[in-house]
Amino acid sequence: MIERMIFLAYDHGLEHGPDDFNEINCDPAYIIEIAKKGKFDGVILQKGIAFKYYKELKKARIPLILKLNGKTNLYKGEPISRRICSVEEALKLNASYIGYTIYIGSRYESVMMKEFSEIEKEARENNLKVIAWIYPRGKSVENIDEDKLMIYSARVGMELNADMIKIRYSGSKEALKRAVKIAGRTRILLAGGMKRDEKQFLNQIAEIKDVDFNGLAVGRNVWQSKEPLKLARRLREILAD
Ligand code: FBP
DSSP: OOOOEEEEEEEEHHHHHHGGGGGTTTTTHHHHHHHHHOOSSSEEHHHHHHHHHHHHHHHHTTEEEEEEOOOOOOOOSSSEEOOSHHHHHHHHTTEEEEEEEEEETTHHHHHHHHHHHHHHHHHHHHOEEEEEEEEOOOOTTTOOOOOHOOOHHHHHHHHTTTTTTEOOOOHHHHHHHHHHHHHHTSSSEEOOOOOOOOHHHHHHHHHHHTTTEEEOOOOHHHHHHSSHHHHHHHHHHHHHH
8 A cells, every 4th residue: 555645835935925824824833733733744844934943843743844945936037946954954953854846947957956966965865855846837848738747747856866756736647647657666745736625625636546646745725724634634534545
């Protein structure tokens, strides 16, 4: 049976800005509570929250996935996300995984790939696992079929020696099967995307549950929900089914 994980992503304050948050979910302590009570396999944070809420994280005993790069959405050029945190800091924070985003297809993909490969090497030397967010972005990929891009993303993560690859589901189950296959021994996680109607979101996961992907790294669909713990429970039930 395939091992499945569900990570709670909360790096949006940097990537999207405060518009993603309301008065409740803008509080990192609230998210750490959800991660704990919702039995998530880890929480994905940038270093600011990880350092400032270290005590809460430690108490909750939730594995930390520390993002080492990031950008804001104010910048509108060809996508690039540079390193803003080190493997050394990840070790100080007792992170279980480090995460890094690569925008494949961007004019700057080589910069991110090089940075990723240095980080990946350092992470391995320190027994840290590596999750690569592989997101096709930029002018060059504008007219390329979504399924093709998802499958290519999966292979890129594998070629770069990531332990897990976070990709966006294109909406085609057949393409997802191919992406899982093409990623070989590298595990596939699916991002959640924008907040959707909960039934619709859960139905989509239920439709693909028999594909051998390894889980979800989901953010907005959980912590923007009025009942995040209920949603988390349903997700776990569906994936374990
Ligand atoms: P969601 O489940 O909310 O989509 O989060 C997944 C994620 O990859 C986050 O880790 C990241 O902050 C965000 O999506 C990036 O979103 P965008 O597609 O706008 O770059």
